[in-house]
Amino acid sequence: MDFFTHFGRYLLMIKGMFTKPENMRLYWKELMHQCNEIGVRSIGIVVIISVFLGAVTTVQTAYQLITPLIPKTVIAVIVRDNIILELAPTLICVVLAGVVGSRIASELGNMRISEQIDALEIMGINTKAYLIMPKIVAALLVVPCLVVLAAVLGIWGGKVAGGLSGILPAEIYNDGLLEDFIPYNVFFALSKTYTYSFIISSIPAYYGYHVQGGSLEIGRAGTKSVIVSCILILLADYALAALLL
């Protein structure tokens, strides 16, 4: 199937989500459930990745800037800006595209194959609104929180690594963090995060919702959704950098 068919079906899916909920209480319950699935269940991996990300960035930056002409606070500046601008939003969202995206695609794919989606349709429930909308809204709510957490932990990881390896004392690192801080960078990072959140929830939902065939196709839908989400994240990364910076 060509790109335009997929794109058209994707847009129709998004449009189909905007109807009056049959029962607000159950939609709220589903939203909370998805916040837990997407957010709380991803905290562990986000913590591990972001701490090591900060640590590695500090060590590698120090390795490249080993000259007495550049003050050591620059290492902290580079680590901070790298993490806020790129590593926390983009890398964490790429990881979440794998973790959360494959889960969304396989959940919906399994529901489609086992006729659970048909069962909901027969009951008179708008399945796009009930199954997909809460996932997207939950991602928009919790992924930015995860990225902020990742940024904080990444910067902290850099500080710990700098101290432990003797590259950079904590006081100098702290001074560097306050040097030339541009608050707009945080706004830019959050703009990217909201865009990625939409991508990593809606693309897998599209592939999962439209699965046809058997269990093999569920796996394929999961893989495809992760690949497409990652490519779209990178494209959006470049587009937003070109537009907003």
Added chain:
Amino acid sequence: MIEINNIHKGFNGKTVIDNVSAVLETGKCNLIIGASGSGKTVLMKCLVGLFEPDEGEVLYDGESITSMNEDGRKQLRQQIGMLFQGSALFDSMTVEQNVMFPLDMFTNLNQKQKLEKVNQVLARVNLTAANQKFPSEISGGMKKRVGIARAIVLNPKFLFCDEPNSGLDPKTSLVIDKLIKEITIEFGMTTVVNTHDMNSVMEIGDKIIFMHEGHKEWEGSNKDIIFSKNQELNKFIFASEFLQDAKEMRMMEAKGKISEDRRSPS
């Protein structure tokens, strides 16, 4: 009552349902039978609105589902219950939560009232000790019964069952058939069953529509199906020698009964 008027449905240029018309009667078990690939499931999905027919219309008590807007369909679908081939129970919910789900979504009953209703329906399908079990913890026959309980919990006017006996042993199949027949009469529903199980046909087929290669080949009841002279239908029904023998015995019995009847008045 459901009226099917000249339904036509195809996929990728291939006709799957070709000009099918029928009337499915209230308070009866209407069976759609046919070999695998004959178009039974597609026809049923057209009936419930999961597929849009390319031509023709489906009327529910005189109202066409094909020309209804989304709100109209939503209203109608609350009067429809469906049992799916694989039961289609929600994996993440217990039996009780599965059956309660339509009540949660569409009624304003309090928790106690909902629980009473759920227990009442589960008792009706003879399933009383499985409320807290998950679908993965119960047998195929129990899943079908939970599926039926969920389908009838809102007291629907129309019940659709897609291959209710698939994957079940003959004894459990009979239990499910009996249950479908009983609740059809009890609730005064229009029941439509897709099957290729001849036991079901003979057991509950008040009205039978035989599908062959996408079109309606034959229509009648379980009383006259065995005497039908339709070649395709006979090929389908008497696919095994055992059934062929059974047919001959039935016909001999019938002939004997007729001659006995003729003799008795004289």
